[in-house]
Amino acid sequence: MADFLRLVFNGFTSGSAYALAALGIVLIWRTSRTTNFAQGLIGTLNAYVAAWFILSQGWSIWLASLAALVTAFATGIIIDTIIIRPAAKVSPISKQIITLGIIMVIIGIIPWFFGTSRYQMPRFIPLSQSIDVAGATLHLNTILTLVVTLGIMAVMFWFIQFTRWGLATRVTASDETTSKLMGVPTKTITMVSWATAAILGTLAAIIVAPRTEVHVMMLITVQVSAFFAGTLGGFTTFFGPVVGAFIIAFGRNFAMFYISDIWGNVLLYMSILVFLYFRPYGIFGKKPSKKV
Amino acid sequence: MKIIDTIMRHLKKLPALVKHHPSWTFILFGVLVSLIAFLPHIGIMRFGTMSTVYAYIIILTTVALGLNLLLGFSGLISLGTAGFVGAGALGTAVFLNMGFPLEIAVLAVLFISGLIGAVIGLFSLKVESIYLAIATLFVGEIMRQIYTNVPIFGGQELNLGDDSRNFVTFFGVWELSFFDQMHRSILFVIITAAMVLSMIIIHHIIKSRTGRALMAMSRSQHAAQAMGVSLIKYRVMAFVIATLFATFGGVLYGIYYQSVPTEQWNLDLSLFLIAMIVVGGLKSIYGTVLGVFIIHGVPNLWLKNWFGDVSYVFSGVLIIAVIIFYPRGFIHIGHDLRRAYAGLRTRMRKKVKHHGEN
Numbered sequence A: 001m002a003d004f005l006r007l008v009f010n011g012f013t014s015g016s017a018y019a020l021a022a023l024g025i026v027l028i029w030r031t032s033r034t035t036n037f038a039q040g041l042i043g044t045l046n047a048y049v050a051a052w053f054i055l056s057q058g059w060s061i062w063l064a065s066l067a068a069l070v071t072a073f074a075t076g077i078i079i080d081t082i083i084i085r086p087a088a089k090v091s092p093i094s095k096q097i098i099t100l101g102i103i104m105v106i107i108g109i110i111p112w113f114f115g116t117s118r119y120q121m122p123r124f125i126p127l128s129q130s131i132d133v134a135g136a137t138l139h140l141n142t143i144l145t146l147v148v149t150l151g152i153m154a155v156m157f158w159f160i161q162f163t164r165w166g167l168a169t170r171v172t173a174s175d176e177t178t179s180k181l182m183g184v185p186t187k188t189i190t191m192v193s194w195a196t197a198a199i200l201g202t203l204a205a206i207i208v209a210p211r212t213e214v215h216v217m218m219l220i221t222v223q224v225s226a227f228f229a230g231t232l233g234g235f236t237t238f239f240g241p242v243v244g245a246f247i248i249a250f251g252r253n254f255a256m257f258y259i260s261d262i263w264g265n266v267l268l269y270m271s272i273l274v275f276l277y278f279r280p281y282g283i284f285g286k287k288p289s290k291k292v
Numbered sequence B: 001m002k003i004i005d006t007i008m009r010h011l012k013k014l015p016a017l018v019k020h021h022p023s024w025t026f027i028l029f030g031v032l033v034s035l036i037a038f039l040p041h042i043g044i045m046r047f048g049t050m051s052t053v054y055a056y057i058i059i060l061t062t063v064a065l066g067l068n069l070l071l072g073f074s075g076l077i078s079l080g081t082a083g084f085v086g087a088g089a090l091g092t093a094v095f096l097n098m099g100f101p102l103e104i105a106v107l108a109v110l111f112i113s114g115l116i117g118a119v120i121g122l123f124s125l126k127v128e129s130i131y132l133a134i135a136t137l138f139v140g141e142i143m144r145q146i147y148t149n150v151p152i153f154g155g156q157e158l159n160l161g162d163d164s165r166n167f168v169t170f171f172g173v174w175e176l177s178f179f180d181q182m183h184r185s186i187l188f189v190i191i192t193a194a195m196v197l198s199m200i201i202i203h204h205i206i207k208s209r210t211g212r213a214l215m216a217m218s219r220s221q222h223a224a225q226a227m228g229v230s231l232i233k234y235r236v237m238a239f240v241i242a243t244l245f246a247t248f249g250g251v252l253y254g255i256y257y258q259s260v261p262t263e264q265w266n267l268d269l270s271l272f273l274i275a276m277i278v279v280g281g282l283k284s285i286y287g288t289v290l291g292v293f294i295i296h297g298v299p300n301l302w303l304k305n306w307f308g309d310v311s312y313v314f315s316g317v318l319i320i321a322v323i324i325f326y327p328r329g330f331i332h333i334g335h336d337l338r339r340a341y342a343g344l345r346t347r348m349r350k351k352v353k354h355h356g357e358n
Helices: A002-032 A039-057 A061-084 A092-114 A140-162 A164-174 A176-181 A186-211 A220-233 A240-259 A264-278 B002-020 B022-042 B047-074 B081-097 B102-123 B129-149 B181-207 B209-219 B221-226 B231-257 B267-280 B285-325 B330-357
Strands: A130-133 A136-139 B157-159 B168-170 B174-176 B259-261
Touching (some): A002 A039, A002 A140, A002 A164, A002 A186, A002 A240, A039 A092, A039 A186, A061 A092, A061 A186, A092 B267, A092 B285, A136 A140, A140 A186, A164 A176, A164 A186, A186 A220, A220 A240, A220 A264, A220 B129, A264 B129, B002 B022, B022 B047, B022 B181, B047 B081, B047 B181, B047 B209, B047 B267, B047 B285, B081 B102, B081 B129, B081 B157, B081 B267, B102 B129, B102 B168, B102 B231, B129 B267, B174 B181, B181 B209, B181 B231, B181 B285, B209 B221, B209 B231, B221 B231, B231 B259, B267 B285, B267 B330, B285 B330
Antiparallel strands (some): A130 A136, B157 B259, B168 B174
């Protein structure tokens, strides 16, 4: 039981990170029609900003994270304005490769600004503060992570479902040209989507960072898992990927602990592939209607 | 002016020549490329440059050609290519270490990969667009996990040959080692020949019934089906061909470098391969070569020396700029240059006339 709970608690943290990253990827997929491979690295770049404020300027983690979210917003807007918008007319495949270009630029920029040393990020609440649940330790930081993640998602869903701007986002996602004709400011929507996605990626990075160190490759697993979560949950909804993210996080922990730490991941991926064969658009996804 | 016109007149014959004798031009191209193998021996180039840059370009070109068929002609995207390149390289090494001769090992690896490719092809009939792309990423990740975790692949890297030195044996008698400089040049010529063979095969596939069927499918699946193109047959075929070329590229990697790492067959490599095709030009064989050269050659030959650590920034900017300014591929720069030259010529003629009248 203690092992089981430990795995569940561990899954909360990684699931939150995957869910945040996945939500960013889905947001950009819906509004810009491109797979954003740079999602992880945009987050990493801003995690560097947070780490720099903490370690060089002596700020508290709360303040530094806030600063990182502000720079994340700026990063998103800069990327949309100078790279994505001029490339609005290129084919979908080329657009994906543009995000690969963004990855390379960010990988080049990071050592330029922050050097090659690895930063150790602190947690919001130190590990010493924890409660005991049936023999397993539940860190207060895990609870905070989960609450913050779910809170942000609740706000996002409320925003997308019940506000004017949320409606604008949904119509842009379903048909950009028509929305533009109807007077929806699609450019602003796309720009804000990139900024929001960058913020979500940065939050994922700040959640993951204390577990390892801040370095360029730290979000690779999170990013790949976020793609998988999107596919499993379905790219046509905003909550599907969140569910997918937690399924993958728990599934990975259980498979690697109870079955085999070598084959656990492989088995998980295989079973998701088999599942996809029977439900090609994910758990919640719908088949898009297409004209011939 | 007269000289330029004469040169241009001869250059104008070039496209016709390429069009009428494509196989011979590929072979001529191959001969020119294999000349690189001799440059280190006369001291013009370092041996390291030949192996890390030019040999890798040749291997990646072979892989990218197959992927270009899949992406350019059938519009399907694969993010698992790197996994199959790894399968080619590591699989050959595993079979060789088990004591099979090289030729059998290569055929066995190609057969297994082709089967996996066929399964993905069948899978692609159900799943589409981004879901298919990520399904192939699943396959790539599964393969990467297997390479890095299963002991048969040697953990960090796998060496071909015996314990004392790395080598491969062709036809059971001809032993070539990467460590011998002369042998390394011969290996370079061998992989160049393999690349030329791949180019010729791809060219003939494109010009055949299969190529036309794939082209029809990429425009409109429903229209193609209505015209009697079997979706299941050609989708599976496209995936099998792409997989076979990726695996063949991996085999060339194993044969040339003779020491195969297990770590590098990840999403990054798959993305770079797609980038090479998109930057060079979809549906173009020489475009593929150009794309590989721009993405792998230019940074490693020049940018790294000029800019050091920040060379990555310039590679990224290069990719973004080429895609924004040449959305159909950098190979189309030739068309633009010709148009610019024509504009310049008419303007100059006008000027001459103008002066004459005065």
